[in-house]
Amino acid sequence: MQKYINSVANNTGTPVVGASVLVKTYPGGVTASLYSTNSTSTALANPLTTDANGAFSFYAADGRYSLTITGTNITTQTINDVLLEDPTDGGSTGVFSTVTAGVGTPLAGTTNPIILAVSSANNYIQNYIYNTQAATSASADLIAYSDNSTDAHGWADLGFTSSAYADAVYTVTGPNEAYVFGSAPSGSGKTGNLVIATDSTGTANAIQFYTGGFTQAKGAYKLQVGATGVSVTNGTFTSRGITDNATATALTINNDNTATLGATSAKGGLIINGNNAASGGSYINLSANGANYAYLGNFSAIQGGAFSTNTLLQCGGGTFQVAIGGTALAAEFYGGGTNYLRFTGSATNPTISTSGAGSSLFMSSATGNVYLSGTAAATCGLQVGGTGLANHVVITDSATNPTIGTSGGNLAISTALVLSQTTLLSTSVALTNGAAAAAGTLTNSPAAGNPTKWIPINDNGTTRYIPAW
Numbered sequence: 001m002q003k004y005i006n007s008v009a010n011n012t013g014t015p016v017v018g019a020s021v022l023v024k025t026y027p028g029g030v031t032a033s034l035y036s037t038n039s040t041s042t043a044l045a046n047p048l049t050t051d052a053n054g055a056f057s058f059y060a061a062d063g064r065y066s067l068t069i070t071g072t073n074i075t076t077q078t079i080n081d082v083l084l085e086d087p088t089d090g091g092s093t094g095v096f097s098t099v100t101a102g103v104g105t106p107l108a109g110t111t112n113p114i115i116l117a118v119s120s121a122n123n124y125i126q127n128y129i130y131n132t133q134a135a136t137s138a139s140a141d142l143i144a145y146s147d148n149s150t151d152a153h154g155w156a157d158l159g160f161t162s163s164a165y166a167d168a169v170y171t172v173t174g175p176n177e178a179y180v181f182g183s184a185p186s187g188s189g190k191t192g193n194l195v196i197a198t199d200s201t202g203t204a205n206a207i208q209f210y211t212g213g214f215t216q217a218k219g220a221y222k223l224q225v226g227a228t229g230v231s232v233t234n235g236t237f238t239s240r241g242i243t244d245n246a247t248a249t250a251l252t253i254n255n256d257n258t259a260t261l262g263a264t265s266a267k268g269g270l271i272i273n274g275n276n277a278a279s280g281g282s283y284i285n286l287s288a289n290g291a292n293y294a295y296l297g298n299f300s301a302i303q304g305g306a307f308s309t310n311t312l313l314q315c316g317g318g319t320f321q322v323a324i325g326g327t328a329l330a331a332e333f334y335g336g337g338t339n340y341l342r343f344t345g346s347a348t349n350p351t352i353s354t355s356g357a358g359s360s361l362f363m364s365s366a367t368g369n370v371y372l373s374g375t376a377a378a379t380c381g382l383q384v385g386g387t388g389l390a391n392h393v394v395i396t397d398s399a400t401n402p403t404i405g406t407s408g409g410n411l412a413i414s415t416a417l418v419l420s421q422t423t424l425l426s427t428s429v430a431l432t433n434g435a436a437a438a439a440g441t442l443t444n445s446p447a448a449g450n451p452t453k454w455i456p457i458n459d460n461g462t463t464r465y466i467p468a469w
């Protein structure tokens with residue numbers, strides 16, 4: 001409880017004897033309980049009566065009160081919002097509408113303020129919570145609750161742990177660590193998000209993260225979330241993270257769950273590494289050193305190094321290339337200025353196939369031919385279709401005898417075979433001579449008389465003829 005002392009005088013300053021003083025709670029207007037000492041066993045009548053000196057006094061519980069004073073030859077007067085608070089009352093709880101601390105004028109126009117701390121100093125001013133315990137669950141916290149909160153869930157918590165902190169319920173924090181927690185009320189069905197946002201009233205409105213000291217240059221943030229996205233500068237996130245050496249902007253993502261931002265090149269780029277190449281694995285490399293880069297421009301490219309370095313995507317001379325493997329691997333798709341598909345490597349029979357049963361493999365060109373060629377001049381290969389042709393197969397080869405064959409069995413032709421040569425058939429080996437001793441006769445020719453044409457056959461350099469009518 002706190003003691004209140006005052007006196008009543010008229011307009012000439014003369015004390016008023018016998019004036020009535022009615023004490024009520026404020027707001028609310030309930031007649032208060034008054035005491036003559038700091039003990040609830042010494043109750044006083046309410047209203048009070050002023051003594052011979054016009055004075056009155058009482059004790060009352062900590063809180064806010066109104067005093068209404070009436071008497072002879074004086075004007076009735078009410079004094080509202082009289083604060084009584086005894087700082088020595090340990091554990092006492094007062095009921096106040098607003099508490100103001102400090103020296104100065106509070107900020108006007110604020111919405112529903114409860115505690116106002118006001119000061120003016122050329123330094124920081126502070127409100128603090130100080131926990132003196134060095135124990136495993138000790139911390140100092142500022143907590144905000146909502147209408148459906150409980151002590152267990154439904155709050156926002158800003159705090160700092162003790163030097164010996166090791167609470168099994170909050171294992172995400174260690175000794176002497178600052179934290180911000182958010183908890184949705186249990187069963188509320190709400191998101192429980194922790195929202196960090198800025199207004200649009202500034203010139204940048206970014207969220208910046210700095211680590212490692214308070215004297216760093218402005219702009220040396222490790223992470224910034226701004227209007228154009230997320231940027232990382234001069235920062236390190238090790239083990240599944242990003243590193244930047246402040247000299248370049250290339251990003252490397254490795255198979256060992258690490259990433260590097262920055263490289264020896266100033267061009268910038270992207271490197272994605274798979275299994276360690278030294279252990280026989282492969283990798284995707286989009287880097288930033290002139291020979292290896294990825295960029296958008298007149299010659300948009302995704303490029304790697306030489307084929308011997310297991311390049312997957314490459315551009316050379318402004319022409320897009322796709323390569324699989326290097327000199328020791330089995331296949332590659334290559335553009336190299338001539339835009340062709342080829343197989344290379346140690347494999348004897350590289351394969352192109354489809355994965356679905358009954359599905360087809362298509363090779364097409366909108367305006368020209370589709371070539372399978374062995375030289376840059378396309379003089380050793382297969383040409384299918386093309387401008388001016390209609391579903392033709394043209395075999396071109398600088399060699400004298402190009403070959404069509406199968407790896408096993410016979411070659412079957414299911415439609416008419418149309419030849420554009422004057423010789424019906426040419427062989428690369430001599431035909432077997434099936435001659436015998438019997439006399440030959442010819443009595444069933446399709447027409448009378450001699451054959452109208454003798455069709456030549458090139459029998460390994462010797463021209464022979466088949467009679468035809």
